[in-house]
Amino acid sequence: FLCTQIGYEDTQTDFAAEVQAIADAECDSIVMVSYSTDGAAILETAAVLGVSLPTFGADGIADAAFLEDFSVPAIANGVMATKPRAGSSAGDFVDECSMDETCAGGIYTAETYDAVMMIGQAAMMENGANMASHLSMVGDDYAGASGQHTFLSNGDVAGAGYDICSFDALSSTDIYFTCMEWWSAIDGIQATPFAGMTVSIGFLNPMTGPIAVYAPGFGVAANVALGMMNIAGWNSGLQFEMVMVDSGCNGDVAAAGAQTLLDAGVVGVVGAACSGATMAANAVLGAAGIPMISYASTNPSLSDVSAYPDFFRVVPSDAIQGPALADVVTADSGSDVALLYMTNDYGSGLADSFAAAWEGAGNTLCASIGYEDTTTDFTSQVQSVMDNSCGSVMLISYAADGAAIVEELAAQSFSGQIFGGDGIAEEGLCASMADPSLCDGIVATKPAAPTPNERSMAFGAICASIPDCADGIYTAEAFDAMIIMGYSVFAQLSSPGATLSQMIGAVGQGFVGASGVHTFAANGDVGGSGYCVGTFNMVDGAPSFDCSRSWTLSGGVS
Template sequence: MIKKTLLCSAIVAATAMTSLAHAEVKLGFLGGFTGPIESLAPPIYQGAQLAISQINEQGGILGGQTLTISSADTTCTDASAAINAADRMINTENVVAIVGALCSGATIAAANNVAVPAGVVMVSPASTSPAIAEINDNDLVFRTTPSDSYQGEVLARLLLSKGIKEVVVTYVNNDYGQGLANAFSATYEAEGGFIAANAAHEDGKADYRSELGSLASSGVDNLLVLAYADTSGQTILRQAYESGNFTQYIGADGMVGDALVNAVGADVLEGMIATRPGKPDIPGTEAYAEAARAIGMDPNAVFASQAYDAAFLLALAIEKNGSAERAGLNEALRAVALPPGEVILPGEWEKAVQLLAEGKEINYEGAAGTQDFDERGNVPGVIEEMVVRDGSFQTVGLIE
């Protein structure tokens, strides 16, 4: 009887060990896979998946468990879709934390209605609206990309430095467009620029000729479009060209994608100026670029490096927290992202796990920047100038 009891205990223990070895720790990804950024979303998701694959190749998380990531579509512009996607991730998939959302309105909707009430950390790689910092989030909402309050200022000064002293502006009527337009306008006008017309537009329409006619009536031929490459931004640029009223096209991060150039025409957009969050010249950026190139991924894909950092940071925070529990993850996230501590670069998962096991502090220096969160979950960042040249968006350089 004693032998049988011992045998049963051994079987139970072995089963438990096998179960632990095959256990999963799950992250969620909220992306705009359909809608106005559908051509931008897949490379962003691929950036997060790259981080996950490196972690699993280096032994997994929490003592050998597999880290996985599930995705859901917010559509970018539909608050209900964003809420439903977050609800599925948090309450059905039972994810520990979320990478995302991408579009600012989706992040705000998901955070306010689902994630914050459930105590779930969100790290967005692409939500740039200044309104993100105003969420009453209980220190649960972070981002790995700089706020548009900074990008708008930089874009304004870039145009002025090029002698573009008057523009007309149209922006998509949501948190992203409004925040970026406000930041741009304040700096541009304060520093001597003239905005001849400034008008919101609704996303997803088939015809913007009326709006373009109003803008063109000012006589200014420099058109700044703060919108999305796959929907209103694309349609506006195509119809602006057809009108013959504009000669210089300008955009920001939501417009940067070769799908836009292909749809509107390389000859039409040749010389278009744009800005987007960039990557500083630090060791982490090259470590990420090498890993991305090794799997055939474009290391310069917009917001992909930020998604990598979001996923890697959340994994580090889970490891630091010592469990797949949601409680305490925000404090652990700050602990692994901020100095002091031994620097961890992209891909250095085994090194980080060893240091944490030894009770040492670590400081992640990422693919897209240092990722030093401030009290509102914002990070410092750099902005790079883009230009359409020879049929694609090309990087001119970081803007000082």
Template sequence: MHRPRNAALVACAALLLTTVGCASKSETDSSTDGPVRLYGSDGNMINSFGDEFKDQSGLLAGMKGTTPLTPLSDDFKQRLRSVDPDLGDFVYSGESYDAVVISSLAAQLAGSTAPAEIAKYINGVTTGGERCDTVDSCLDLARAGRDIEYRGVSLKRGGFTDVGEPSTASYATLHFDSSDKLDDNKTEFVGAGDESTTSTKRAPNPRKGATGEEAGAPLKIGGLLPQTGDLALANPPLEAGAALAIREVNAAGGVLGDPVEWIPGDDGTNPDKAKQTVASHIRAGVHVIIGAGASGISRAVLPDVVAAGLILFSPCNTDAGLSTVDDKGLYFRTAPSDLLQGRALADVIMRDGPQEIVIVARKDSYGEGLQGNVRAELEKAGVTADHLKLITYEPPADAESSLDFTKGAEEIKEFGADAVLVIGFGESADVIKALSKAGVQLQH
């Protein structure tokens, strides 16, 4: 489980602030004294983020934001809690579950554990065949050599696009309450995407009958999930989803006649740590890697994964640029592109009618990518450059360090913001604390 970072540490990571795309406000403008609405995104709109505010209880009250999230059945939640009884969040649990299941079904259809062969079937598992929505039923069809169209927990409407990502998605608008926890009674769901972008390319015909050593069994799936680092607060539902999928695939008879093997691994929310884990998986003979947690980490390790001829399949990468990355057909994701989340977030913000908007983001492909997408959507909605300010920060070098956002908080106060969107992971708690310390009145 995630242990909250010690915000009282004296050692702080250096902060690099970059302000872009905003005209100077006139000298007659002054900072607003009214309350500022807080918004967040999938990296911090989770219950465990509230644990970062035990010393300032209630500071998150009223903060709202979006995350890719399909309405989850009580049955699925109960199954997850049979894996992790202390599970407090479910964000990306369905995507993690589906990534493992789709990989397993693709291997069964391919009749092989060779990653290059599995990759040929992954998109096809989600398109154009006989519809199935449980592990048991889908594996039975795959073993019989039947083409399938898997619809699981997160994948409900359209299948994968040609580049190996969902054509449609469901987003939830979430709200923190006065206990710094998400109020499920206020959660709203909205669909996004276009089913017409689902791939129409047919996978090779299923290969029936191959089992055991001749097929390369057992299928080995390795984890590359954020057990430590700034994204560790999001790890429990990711791990639970993957563990549940492995358990249910094996309970249904496994893949190619053998139980699937799960080899855990930490991405550390750190490129160096993630590369070490990938190297360990390569030595262990892993065929499919589930992860990484952060989009920037996947970008960092993808060349190593591709060079080894393995599959990288992330349940939570949302960087839109990953849709066009050079992956040799070996990168997939069950999380939707941030092009879709950008629209959802902009819509949530604009409903409140803000006048002066600041978007704060961690300086990496996830943060800057989503920041740019939200900015573009706000501009389409009529927000002009002089009413919009973008700030980025360098995340701390490690999870034991705090982020000094003092200068950024003062800039936001001087700008007169009445809406602040914070795009980040666990470290973004320091952004919100700095706003409060600077005297910015937060709307609760």
């Protein structure tokens, strides 16, 4: 049923009363029959008044030029509109129009062309006499630029149906108008057939192994990016498909997954998450010249371009996080530090970085205790901490093993301060604990959130609405890695002779992403935005990880 029906003069410019009436009527959507200028004014007024409802429009707004009437184009994001669907085009008008900026940005241009041409042909019969009769003759299965036209007895044409189009304007650099569905009176709504090229992108996701709990979040973030890439590529005849395989946070699993991706014909790979998995996958992919962009691998060794060719990452090396952790321990008066770490590539890399920074500042370690990442019983490791009377623990682990260590420390009555790196810096650390309050007071670091930008805010809003993403880690980085890969494929298509790795290096210069502004160095590294220094707190009986401090290379902890 209609919640309300509101008319207005086409000269009106102030729509506050109309928008307020919609809000007062508690409507749950808006159907807007308007032209471009007034339609934009209505939506901008709704945004100012806090009225955010699904909005649908007709052919008066169904063009990319609609976005030009907004002071903030992102307000149009999600608006749907219909317009008459072009039939099979005859002649070269469509091609000629596409090369003229004014014509290409217009509406009903092919229909205007057809109307003029049909009148012209009718006028050539009997030197313009009996025009109505001759128009009916010309308009009998007329092959026009806007489709086949046959006039009915009342002068109407049946048309070819209607395109169903959407405006996607997530930021000032992500603005698109695409028509991916259409409607006909016979078949209703249906997908518009895609005519173009589909490119496969690989995604290495730790669906099994020690950080499998975060795999759903990585996958959601990659799919959000994939959707944006396909919106961007639709009108250019380019679509992407994602081929996702398990990396297992394990070298053998990741290498097998990389081979599967090669066999699937991917042009690039996003991932892996764990450093050891990335290293093993690169041995397979690098040999084939397939570039990788990791969203979470931080081992310092990956900076070696000769050992890991065609490799990029959107997270800073742990060569930076190690000194950050050392500064945090110092700032919090940590003493007699026991370094408890996994011996896999991630754990040993970050542990070495921390130890070098800690000891380089004139400190000594109370104990340095490594363990296999498959370990589940930490009685002996914690006993070593207690036997050495260590006053603090630096925990380099993932969430599951980290939780087990924290529980064992409590069981053996350890009362000192616990610190950790990015592997535990999320509420997921507490999820598997019988008593989540054991997280209370733990301090950990993770790459800092960037200064907010349009893309980070847009992704943040989408991610927050999807539980797997909202509860995940490195989701913004997974989004950025995927979208940089996709945009680099776009760039390569217009740069014959350039490799995809070269295009990744070029696209990744000042790239404004959801996780920050990325600039790839020659070895594929990024500098990052510093580190969040967060503390676990219990809020209303539930654990919360709060970034109350930060660390930068130039300013330390603040």
